[in-house]
Every structure is written in C-alpha cells, then in structure tokens.
Amino acid sequence: MFELRKVEKRFPGVHALKGIDFKIGRGEIVGLVGENGAGKSTLMKVIYGAYQHDGGEVLVDGKPVRFHSPREAMDRGVGMVFQEQSLIPNLTVMENVFLGYEKQFVRFGKIDWKRMAEATRHQLEKVKLAIDPATVTSKLSFAQRQLVELAKVLTLEERVDGNLVILLDEPTSVLAKEEIELLFTLMRDLRKRASFIFVSHRLDEVIELSDRIYVMKDGAVVDAVESGKAEVEAIQRKMVGRDINREYYREEKQRPYDEGKVLLELDAISLPGRYKDISLKLHAGEVLCLVGVEGAGREAILRTVFGLLAPQTGKMSIHGSPAGAVSASQRVAHGIGYVPRERKIEGIVSGMSVFENMTLSQMDKYTRAGVLDIAAERKLARDWIKRLSIKASSENADCGNLSGGNQQKVVLAKWRSGGSDIILLDHPTRGLDIGAKEDVYDMVREMSAAGVGVVLVADTLEEAIGLSHTIAVVKDGEIKKWYNCPPGAKPSLYDLIHYMI
Amino acid sequence: MLTQDNLQKWAPLLVLVVLVVFFTAVNPNFLSIRNFARIAIASTPALMIAVGVTFVILMGSIDLSMEGSVAVCAVLFATFFAALGGSLAGPGLLAVPATLLVGAVFGAINGLVHVKLRIPSFMASLSMGFVGIGLSLLITGGDRILVEDPLFRSLLTVRLGGFPLMTYVAIVALLAGWFIQNHTTIGRNFYAVGGGEDLAHASGLNVNKVRVICFLIAGVFYALGAMLAVAQIGIAETVTGRNLMFVSITSVVVGGTALWGGSGGVWNTLIGVLIVNVIGNGMVVIGLPSYVQDGVLGLLVITAVYLSTDRRSLSFVK
Numbered sequence: 001m002f003e004l005r006k007v008e009k010r011f012p013g014v015h016a017l018k019g020i021d022f023k024i025g026r027g028e029i030v031g032l033v034g035e036n037g038a039g040k041s042t043l044m045k046v047i048y049g050a051y052q053h054d055g056g057e058v059l060v061d062g063k064p065v066r067f068h069s070p071r072e073a074m075d076r077g078v079g080m081v082f083q084e085q086s087l088i089p090n091l092t093v094m095e096n097v098f099l100g101y102e103k104q105f106v107r108f109g110k111i112d113w114k115r116m117a118e119a120t121r122h123q124l125e126k127v128k129l130a131i132d133p134a135t136v137t138s139k140l141s142f143a144q145r146q147l148v149e150l151a152k153v154l155t156l157e158e159r160v161d162g163n164l165v166i167l168l169d170e171p172t173s174v175l176a177k178e179e180i181e182l183l184f185t186l187m188r189d190l191r192k193r194a195s196f197i198f199v200s201h202r203l204d205e206v207i208e209l210s211d212r213i214y215v216m217k218d219g220a221v222v223d224a225v226e227s228g229k230a231e232v233e234a235i236q237r238k239m240v241g242r243d244i245n246r247e248y249y250r251e252e253k254q255r256p257y258d259e260g261k262v263l264l265e266l267d268a269i270s271l272p273g274r275y276k277d278i279s280l281k282l283h284a285g286e287v288l289c290l291v292g293v294e295g296a297g298r299e300a301i302l303r304t305v306f307g308l309l310a311p312q313t314g315k316m317s318i319h320g321s322p323a324g325a326v327s328a329s330q331r332v333a334h335g336i337g338y339v340p341r342e343r344k345i346e347g348i349v350s351g352m353s354v355f356e357n358m359t360l361s362q363m364d365k366y367t368r369a370g371v372l373d374i375a376a377e378r379k380l381a382r383d384w385i386k387r388l389s390i391k392a393s394s395e396n397a398d399c400g401n402l403s404g405g406n407q408q409k410v411v412l413a414k415w416r417s418g419g420s421d422i423i424l425l426d427h428p429t430r431g432l433d434i435g436a437k438e439d440v441y442d443m444v445r446e447m448s449a450a451g452v453g454v455v456l457v458a459d460t461l462e463e464a465i466g467l468s469h470t471i472a473v474v475k476d477g478e479i480k481k482w483y484n485c486p487p488g489a490k491p492s493l494y495d496l497i498h499y500m501i
Numbered sequence: 502m503l504t505q506d507n508l509q510k511w512a513p514l515l516v517l518v519v520l521v522v523f524f525t526a527v528n529p530n531f532l533s534i535r536n537f538a539r540i541a542i543a544s545t546p547a548l549m550i551a552v553g554v555t556f557v558i559l560m561g562s563i564d565l566s567m568e569g570s571v572a573v574c575a576v577l578f579a580t581f582f583a584a585l586g587g588s589l590a591g592p593g594l595l596a597v598p599a600t601l602l603v604g605a606v607f608g609a610i611n612g613l614v615h616v617k618l619r620i621p622s623f624m625a626s627l628s629m630g631f632v633g634i635g636l637s638l639l640i641t642g643g644d645r646i647l648v649e650d651p652l653f654r655s656l657l658t659v660r661l662g663g664f665p666l667m668t669y670v671a672i673v674a675l676l677a678g679w680f681i682q683n684h685t686t687i688g689r690n691f692y693a694v695g696g697g698e699d700l701a702h703a704s705g706l707n708v709n710k711v712r713v714i715c716f717l718i719a720g721v722f723y724a725l726g727a728m729l730a731v732a733q734i735g736i737a738e739t740v741t742g743r744n745l746m747f748v749s750i751t752s753v754v755v756g757g758t759a760l761w762g763g764s765g766g767v768w769n770t771l772i773g774v775l776i777v778n779v780i781g782n783g784m785v786v787i788g789l790p791s792y793v794q795d796g797v798l799g800l801l802v803i804t805a806v807y808l809s810t811d812r813r814s815l816s817f818v819k
Contacts, residue, residue, distance in 0.1 A: 306703070332705030340703060349696035351763045360693055361704040363686045370685045414704070 001026050001061055002047075002078070002165045002195065008055030009042055012403070014432075016042045018220040019056065026163050027191040031206035032199045034216030035239050035460050040199055043216065044167050047197070048080040049073030061162070071100070077160040079153035080167045087137045087145055087152075094120035094133035097152045101159070123151040127186055143179045146171060150186070157193055164194035171198070172205060184209055201293065202501070203232045215239055236497070248438065249466025251487045253445040257286035257469055262320065263422050263453040264305065264336075269314030274300035275477035278314070282422065282453040287444060289456045289468035293500055297477035298457045299341070302424045305455065306338040307331040318422070332361050337415025339408070341427040341457075347411045350400020354392050355381035357399045357410050362418035384413040388443065405436025412443055416452075423447060425456045429463065441467060461497070465490050473499040512808060513757045513772045520776065524783035531786045534663040541664055542657070544778040545671045546571075546730035548771065551749040551756075552678040553608075553722030555770045556688075556715050558753055561695040561762025562615070562622035564716060567723050567749060569633020570607050571742030574600050574727035576637045579646035579737035582653075589652040601724045607633065608720020612713035626716075630746070637739045645738040648731055656732040667729050674725055678767040687714055695762025751798055752777050755805040776801075 002024045009017035017039055024030045034040045045051040046058070049067030057064045060076055067073040070080065087096045094113075097120050098105070105116045113134075120133035127147040137145065150171075156164050168187075172180045187196055187209065200206050206213055207230045215223045215238045223238050261284040270276045275297040282288050290298040303309045305316070307328045316323040318334045328338075340347055348357050359366050359377045366373050366380075381395035388409045392402055399410055408428060415423055425444075429437040444467055447454055458464035464471060471483040473496055481499040483491045524531040550567050557564040581596035607629070615625040648654075656667040682688040690711045693701040702708050726745070731737045756773025758765025777798060784794050 308703070327707075328702055329705040329707050338703055347700065349693055349700055349763070351696045352692055356689060356692070360689075360701070360706070363689060367686045370687060372684050372686060372689065374684065 001163050003059040003062075004047070004053075004056065005059065006056035007043075007046060007053045007058065009046060009051060009053055014404070016219050017046065017053070018218075020221055022214060022221065024165060024195045024197060027195055028211045029187060029191070029196045029198055029209050031210030031213035032197055032216065033201075033203060033206055033213060033235060033239060038216040038239070039219040040216055041169070042219075044080065044169060044197070044199065047073070047165070048078055048167055074156060075160065077156055077162055077164045078167075079156050079164065080169070081146075081149050081153050081171060082169060087149060089138035090136065092134050092136055093124075093131065093140070093148055096137055096148065097123055097133075097155060099152075101155065120151075123155055124148070126154050126157075126190075127151045128182065143175050146175060146179075146183075150183075154190070154194075165197065166190075166194050167197045167199070169199045170201065172200060172202060180205070203235055207232065207235075233494075236493070248441070249463065250438075250441045250445045251466060253449075254469070254487045255285065255448065256486070257448070257453075258284040258451065261451075263318070264455075265315075265317045266301075266305070267315040267317075269304065269311035269316060271300065271304065271309060271311050273477075274309070275304075275474075278479060280472060280479070282455060284421070284451040284453055285448045286470060287448060287454045287456055287468045288470045288472065289458055289464040290472050290474050291458070291461065291464050291496055291500065292474035296474045296500070298474050299426060300477075301474070302338070302426055302455060302457060305331070305422075306336055306424055332418075332420075335420045336422045336424065337361070337418070337420035338424045339411050339415070339426060339428055341430060348399045348407050350398065352399060353396045354385065354390070354399055354402075354410055355395040358384060358414045358417060361414055365418070380417055381413075384417055388413055389439075403436070405432045405439060408432065408436070408440060409443070412440075416447070421452045423452055423454050425454060427457060427459045429459045461493050465493065465496070471496070475500055509757070509808070513755065513769060513776065513805075516755075517772055517776050517779065520779050520783065524779070524786060527787045531783060536782065536786065538660070538664050538668075540775070540778050540782045541668045542733060543782065544774050545667050546726045546733060547745060547748045547752060547778070548671050548774045549674060549722050549726030549729060550745050551752040551770045551774050552675060552767050553719035553726070554749050555678070555753050555758055555765065555767055556682070556691050557622070557719050558750075558758055558760060559682075559691040559695045559762055559765060560712065560715055561698070562712065562715075563750075563760075564611065564622065564626045564719055565746055565750075566607070566611050566626040566630040566633060567726075568742035568744075568746050569630035569635075569637070570604060570611075570720060570723040571633075571727040571730065571745055572637035572739045573607060573633045573640075574604050574724040575731050575737040575741040576640050576646060576739070577603050578724075578728055578731060579648050580640065582648060582650070583646070587648075588650045593650065593653075597728065600728055601721050604720040604722075604724025604727070605717050606720070608723070609713060609717040611720065612716030615716065616709045616712050622712075633742075634739060641737075641739060643739070645736050648735055648737060653732060654735060656729070667732055670725075671729065674722070675767060675771060678722070681718065682766050687711065687718070691715060692763060695764075697763075747798075748777060749774075751802050754802055757805070760806065 004020050004022040007017055007020040020043060032040055042051065046053050049070045049072055052066060052068065058066065065076060094116050098116060102111055105112045117133040124131065127150050129144060129147045129151065131144065140148065153166055171183060175183065198206060198209055207227065211227050213225045213230055213235065214221050215225065215235055217239060225235065262281050263284055264282040266278050266280050269278050278301055280288065290301060292298050300309060304311050307326050307330055310326040324330055355377045358381050366377050378395050385392060385395060390409045391406050399407060428440050432440065444454060456467060458467065465485060468485050471485055472479045473481040485491065530536065554564050554567060578596055578600040581599050582593050585593045585596055587593055611626050611629045614620060614629065615622045656670065657665050659666050661669065690706055693706060694708055694711055698708060727741065730741050752773035753770050754760060755776050756769035758769050780797060781794050
C-alpha cells in the first residue's frame with residue numbers, strides 16, 4: 001500500500017539516498033536499521049513529508065504522490081512519532097494532541113475545551129494511558145510523553161480513511177522494559193488499522209517485532225531480510241558492509257605514541273547524570289577514541305575537557321598542571337582545540353571568510369594593541385589552504401559556501417595553526433562523502449605524527465577502530481572496557497558492541 | 502557580475518542614487534551644495550548614533566538606549582562646559598573627553614545589565630534609555646542649557662568647501678568606526694558573535710566581555726552624537742535625543758545591516774543615514790507635508806528588511 005521506488009535524495013555535496021526501494025503492506029511492521037549516517041533519518045523525512053524526493057516515485061495505494069509538508073503526508077495517513085520528542089512542553093496534553101487540528105472543536109470562534117478533552121481521552125485510551133488531558137506536558141515522564149506522541153499520531157485513525165503508516169523513530173530508547181512491552185503489545189493490536197515502520201538500534205527488538213527488516217548503508221538499502229531468517233550477527237555485518245579496510249583508515253601510517261609525554265589526564269572525574277569516574281591519559285601522538293551508543297556520555301566528556309561543562313568531583317590536568325578555571329577560553333589558551341559535531345553551529349561562522357575563521361581562536365597573535373595584522377592573517381590562511389589542500393577560491397572566500405569537507409579542514413586549520421596539541425574531534429566525518437572522509441583520516445595521522453593528542457568520538461565503529469591507538473568503551477557514563485589498537489591487532493566490531501549495549 | 506548576492510550588497514547605494522535622481526527631477530534645486538550641506542548637517546548626529554548601534558546590531562543584539570544616553574551626555578556636556586569656563590579654547594575643552602567617558606560608562610552599564618542580569622538587550626537598553634531621560638531631567642530640572650561659545654558653534658557656522666566643520670568631525674569618527682570594525686580584534690569579534698555565538702564561545706572568545714565592550718563603544722559614539730547635536734542647535738536639553746532611536750535604527754536597517762547580526766557594517770550605515778535624510782529633505786524640497794515623512798520612513802524599513810533578508814536561511818521569525 002505504501003511504496004518507494006528508486007527514490008533519490010541529494011544535498012549539496014552529499015548523495016543521501018541512492019535508489020531506495022521500500023515497501024510496506026497493510027498491517028505490516030517493517031524494521032529499518034543502519035548505522036548513524038546511513039540515511040535512515042533522511043529516508044524517514046522523505047516518507048513523512050519533511051523532505052521531498054528528487055528522483056524516483058513515492059506511491060500510496062499504487063498512485064504516485066508527492067508530500068510537500070508533513071501535514072500533506074498526514075492527510076494521506078502517514079504520521080511520525082518522533083525520537084526527539086516533538087510535544088510542546090508548555091502546552092497541555094490535549095492541546096498537543098490536536099495541535100493544528102483544533103478547528104473541529106471550534107464553535108463561534110471559541111474552542112470547546114470539554115469536547116477536546118473528551119476526544120483526547122478517547123485517543124489516550126488507545127495507548128492505555130490514564131492521565132488528565134489538561135495536564136501540562138512538561139509534567140509527564142518521558143515514557144508518558146512517548147505514548148502521548150503515539151496518541152497524537154493515532155488521531156489519524158479518525159481523520160483519514162484507509163490505512164495508516166506510522167513511523168517510530170527509536171521509540172524504545174527512553175523506555176523501561178515494561179513500557180517497551182506495553183508499546184509492542186499496542187503496536188500489535190493496532191495492526192488492524194495501521195502499518196508501522198520501526199527504527200531502532202536495538203536489533204533484537206527489531207527482529208522480534210518486524211515482518212521484514214530493511215538494512216541501510218551509505219544511503220542505500222543493502223538488504224531486506226524476512227523476519228524468519230533474521231539474525232543479529234548477519235544484520236550487523238550488513239550494516240557495517242565491507243570488511244574493515246586497513247588502507248582506508250590509513251592504518252599503515254599509524255605509529256606508536258610517545259608514552260613518556262602525557263598531554264591530558266583525567267583522574268576520576270564525575271558529573272552526576274552525565275558520566276562517572278572517568279580516568280584517562282592522552283599521550284602525544286595518540287588517538288584515543290571514546291566509543292559508545294548515543295547518549296552514553298561521550299560528548300559530555302569532550303565538553304568537560306574543553307571547559308564547557310564542569311565536573312563535580314575529580315581532577316583534570318593539562319600538560320601536567322591542574323586545569324584551572326572552567327572556561328573555553330582558558331582551555332584554548334592551554335592548547336586544546338574542539339571540533340564539534342554541528343559544524344554549522346559551532347564549527348565555522350558562515351558569512352566570515354576563510355582567514356577570519358582560521359584566526360578566530362587566536363586573534364591575540366595577530367593583534368598589537370587591539371589592532372589586527374590582516375596581512376599576516378591572510379598569509380597564514382594561504383599557507384594552510386595549501387597545506388591541507390582546502391578547496392576555496394581564496395582566503396577571502398565565505399566559509400559558508402565551502403563544502404562540508406573543506407569547512408572541516410578550515411576548522412582543523414584553525415586549531416592546528418594556533419598551536420593546539422590536544423584536539424577533540426566530535427564526529428569529524430559526519431555528513432562528509434568518502435573522499436572528504438579520507439582527507440580527514442589523513443589529517444588525523446598527520447596530527448599524530450606531529451605529536452598532537454587526539455580524543456575522537458567517531459561517526460562509525462569502523463572508523464573508531466581504524467583510526468585509534470586506544471579505545472575506551474563508554475556505557476551509561478562509565479568506561480567499561482579499554483582496548484589497545486595497534487595496527488594488525490585491532491579489536492573487532494563485535495568485541496566493542498558487546499560492551500556498548 | 503550581477504548575482505543576487507551582489508544585488509543585495511549594492512541595493513542600498515542604488516536606492517540612494519535613485520532617490521537623488523528622483524528628487525532632482527522633481528525639483529532641480531535639490532541637487533545643490535547648499536542643499537547637500539543641509540542634508541549633511543541633519544545627518545551628522547544621527548550618523549554617530551547609527552554607527553554606535555551598528556556594532557550592537559552586528560552582534561545580533563539591539564540597543565534602544567540612545568535617546569536617554571544622548572540626553573544625559575548632552576546636558577552633562579553643557580554643564581561641564583559651562584563649569585570649565587565655557588570656551589573650547591580654555592579648559593572647557595576637557596568637557597569633550599569627560600562626555601565621551603560619560604557615554605562609555607552609560608554604555609558599559611547598559612551592557613553589564615544585559616549580560617550580568619541576563620536581561621535581553623532589547624529590554625535592558627530600553628529601560629536604560631528611560632533611566633537616562635529621567636537622569637537628564639533631574640540634572641536640568643527641565644530647563645534648557647544654552648551653549649554659546651563661538652568656537653564650539655563654529656562646528657556649525659564655519660564651512661569648508663560648503664560643508665560645516667561638524668561634517669568633517671563626523672567623517673573622522675566614521676573612519677574610526679570603520680577601523681574598529683575591520684582592523685581590531687573587538688570588531689572581528691562583533692561579527693563572530695553575530696554570526697555564531699556558540700561558535701565564538703567554542704573558539705575561546707569571552708562573549709560576555711565582547712558584549713559589554715560593544716555597548717561601551719556604542720556609548721562613546723552616542724556621546725559624540727550628543728555633542729554634535731548640541732553644536733547643531735546650541736542647546737542642550739532632555740529632548741536633544743528625541744527621535745534619534747527611530748532614525749538611527751531605521752538607518753542601520755535600511756543600509757542593509759542584518760538585524761540578526763553577522764553582516765553589514767558602518768559603510769552600510771552611512772548609506773542608510775543618507776537615504777533616510779535624503780528622503781526627509783527631498784520631501785520638504787518637493788513640498789510634501791512632514792507628517793507624510795514618518796509614514797514613508799516606516800514603509801521604507803519594512804521594504805528594506807524584506808529585501809535584505811535571505812529567507813532561505815530563516816525557518817522561523819520570532
């Protein structure tokens with residue numbers, strides 16, 4: 001009833017979806033799995049109308065459609081239950097459930113709250129949630145919100161004739177075991193009216209629930225597994241794809257690090273709710289990778305090292321002396337550079353030129369009494385453009401117009417040229433195409449050779465294994481396991497996953 | 502090359518040229534040194550205020566305190582000036598740096614209220630503006646203070662090449678503003694904070710310090726504007742700053758500096774001030790009543806913001 005044929009989606013510099021074939025029948029539950037960045041969320045956005053496909057066809061009951069907005073998709077029975085919860089916290093449950101569809105309760109311009117509450121209660125019954133519809137949403141637990149979210153999508157039942165397609169993005173990630181059971185029972189009950197597309201990292205759940213599982217990798221569906229034949233290991237192998245290619249990650253260039261020189265030391269730092277008892281030593285020339293699932297605490301550790309978060313207990317020292325005040329500017333002054341995940345928000349200032357971006361963190365070196373030496377800035381930028389072969393028309397080009405990979409190089413140049421010798425990389429290859437990724441890997445090796453210590457949160461496990469000297473597996477805010485990763489004797493993906501989940 | 506970006510960049514200047522051509526066509530008297538000097542005199546104080554607020558807007562904040570700040574600076578300047586002998590030739594000259602200092606302090610308080618008490622710049626500066634008005638009334642008791650020193654008044658009365666001296670003072674100050682914007686760390690920081698505050702923070706900038714300094718610098722330009730406004734009419738009073746808020750912010754926006762920060766600059770502001778004053782002057786020259794002018798300026802702001810906004814990059818406007 002709902003089908004994608006050869007669907008394509010491109011963004012500037014990225015081919016996000018490549019000829020996707022996807023089919024969901026009446027009352028089916030279909031699983032969708034893949035690593036971060038495999039294209040799952042793009043695919044979902046095309047399905048529920050947030051993005052429009054550039055090629056191929058989307059068919060509902062055999063007829064081609066094109067959703068220009070989520071609302072249009074909803075009018076055809078396609079609804080989304082969001083992972084990052086989409087309820088507006090300061091509104092009541094009923095206002096959220098009928099947000100955008102209040103019209104049915106309006107009499108002479110006034111909303112009939114009683115009738116809306118009544119209708120909301122009916123929706124909440126479907127998900128077996130007994131709460132007052134007038135409760136303010138922020139007062140609910142995460143699990144309750146998740147169910148309200150589902151109830152909101154289920155209003156489609158009354159609104160739309162025919163079948164529903166409901167997308168669930170990581171619905172179980174915030175739920176406790178009993179709540180997950182409840183959700184699954186609900187989904188099975190609702191199959192009379194709705195088909196589900198179920199996205200989850202937890203493969204066992206997907207296998208338990210789904211009639212068919214689509215495996216995505218690098219923007220393409222690499223396999224569609226029928227539930228009877230599905231095995232966790234086989235699916236994992238498909239998600240990861242080819243065997244780890246040593247050359248791809250520049251393994252031949254991996255040199256032992258300098259054990260005598262500790263750049264950064266964390267001694268049992270803790271921040272309740274984020275991480276606990278984290279101790280590590282970063283040496284000159286070492287790539288230390290923090291591995292874990294989303295929300296395991298890796299990012300909080302990076303942000304602590306960079307002085308954006310303050311640990312409650314524990315000690316941290318940089319270059320052998322105590323870290324001092326918690327502030328990013330202090331850490332920058334001590335030679336720490338941070339390459340954040342959100343390049344557009346925290347990586348480069350679009351609208352500023354390449355040279356202005358490169359010197360942003362080190363303007364002191366290019367000023368005398370507050371006056372900038374722009375000629376020197378430009379020279380620095382020209383040198384680094386050449387050194388990292390950044391593709392920019394000149395040092396004056398607007399950084400916002402560069403491709404993702406080149407923006408990443410500008411960010412790295414910013415820190416390297418400023419003399420930072422502790423570099424924190426948070427998903428440095430996210431959203432980059434293969435060529436640009438390889439450039440980043442080259443840069444990582446080059447940094448190691450220059451004695452820079454790198455703390456890496458990698459985009460994929462393969463990347464983590466391929467690039468690092470040392471891996472720390474983080475789960476629920478604690479380091480569960482350490483691995484040494486010399487070339488030729490690296491741990492396997494399955495070794496790591498075992499401790500991650 | 503005529504791309505959309507280029508068009509957006511040069512549109513304000515184009516508008517200015519079109520306006521001049523239009524008013525000249527309606528009344529040829531518009532195009533004369535005498536009339537241009539008139540426009541220049543009217544523009545001078547507004548230009549100083551507008552340059553000051555340009556920096557604040559570049560950071561993506563807003564400063565609405567200028568009327569109060571100008572009132573305080575104007576009356577304190579006149580008070581200092583009279584107390585110090587009432588002549589620029591003598592110790593009265595010291596009133597100038599003293600007033601600049603007052604402006605700086607006023608601006609710094611403004612910035613500190615915004616940053617330390619975490620009050621949005623809009624509200625912090627609006628309130629500080631009222632504080633300034635009240636303060637100036639308290640100082641003058643509602644009276645006007647006359648400033649009659651011929652040397653000070655020569656800023657208006659002595660002309661060089663047809664333009665009074667105060668125009669040249671304003672040009673020097675504009676160049677100083679340009680220097681701050683393009684050649685100093687703090688100027689670069691304004692763009693960085695306006696273009697991406699999180700990023701500026703993650704690059705190790707002390708964003709709060711940048712903000713306070715920005716309001717301080719804006720305050721110095723307001724003080725300068727206040728003194729030029731006094732030179733223009735020879736009177737310092739609470740209403741010296743009247744109307745400067747609307748005119749200066751209109752000018753900045755019409756000149757093409759983005760309200761959410763990160764792009765634009767003092768040259769845009771110069772063009773903006775000239776556009777606003779050319780319209781004001783031109784409508785008098787072609788004989789339209791003055792009340793039409795405010796309406797036209799209001800429409801102009803809406804048009805300018807509409808044209809200068811890159812709507813692709815904005816998902817929501819609050």
